[in-house]
Amino acid sequence: QVQVVESGGGLVQAGGSLRLSCAVSGYTFTRYCVGWFRQAPGKAREFVAAINWSGGSTYYGDSLRGRFAISRDNAENTVYLQMNSLKPEDPAVYYCATTDTDWGTYDYLYDYWGQGTQVTVSS
Numbered sequence: 001q002v003q004v005v006e007s008g009g010g011l012v013q014a015g016g017s018l019r020l021s022c023a024v025s026g027y028t029f030t031r032y033c034v035g036w037f038r039q040a041p042g043k044a045r046e047f048v049a050a051i052n053w054s055g056g057s058t059y060y061g062d063s064l065r066g067r068f069a070i071s072r073d074n075a076e077n078t079v080y081l082q083m084n085s086l087k088p089e090d091p092a093v094y095y096c097a098t099t100d101t102d103w104g105t106y107d108y109l110y111d112y113w114g115q116g117t118q119v120t121v122s123s
Helices: none
Strands: 002-009 011-012 018-025 035-041 045-053 059-062 066-073 078-083 092-099 115-122
Touching: 002 066, 002 092, 018 035, 018 066, 018 092, 035 066, 035 078, 045 066, 045 078, 078 092
Parallel strands: 011 115
Antiparallel strands: 002 018, 018 078, 035 045, 035 092, 045 059, 066 078, 092 115
16 A cells, blocks of 8 residues: 655745655555645645656746755655745645656646645745
């Protein structure tokens, strides 16, 4: 059974940084894409970033490239989301999810989801 567990959320000042982790277990193969999404209260879930199975291809939501960086360590079955220069519009619950497709920016492509980790930014 596939399990996805996020960690690393918390409270940070505007302009600060956080690194989220996503630990994946239960996959038979390593050829899965991992994506990060976020959802703020009253808003639709938003694509943040995705990384393909090898880590050679990364994808970012509009305006996030340059501030956010996604990476993965297949030996540790963990994906990271480094978030820098956090802004007041970044607070949300951040979710990690996996898909057997090569990559995807739509949440319906993802099969397994974590419980989410809260990111709060103080001004």
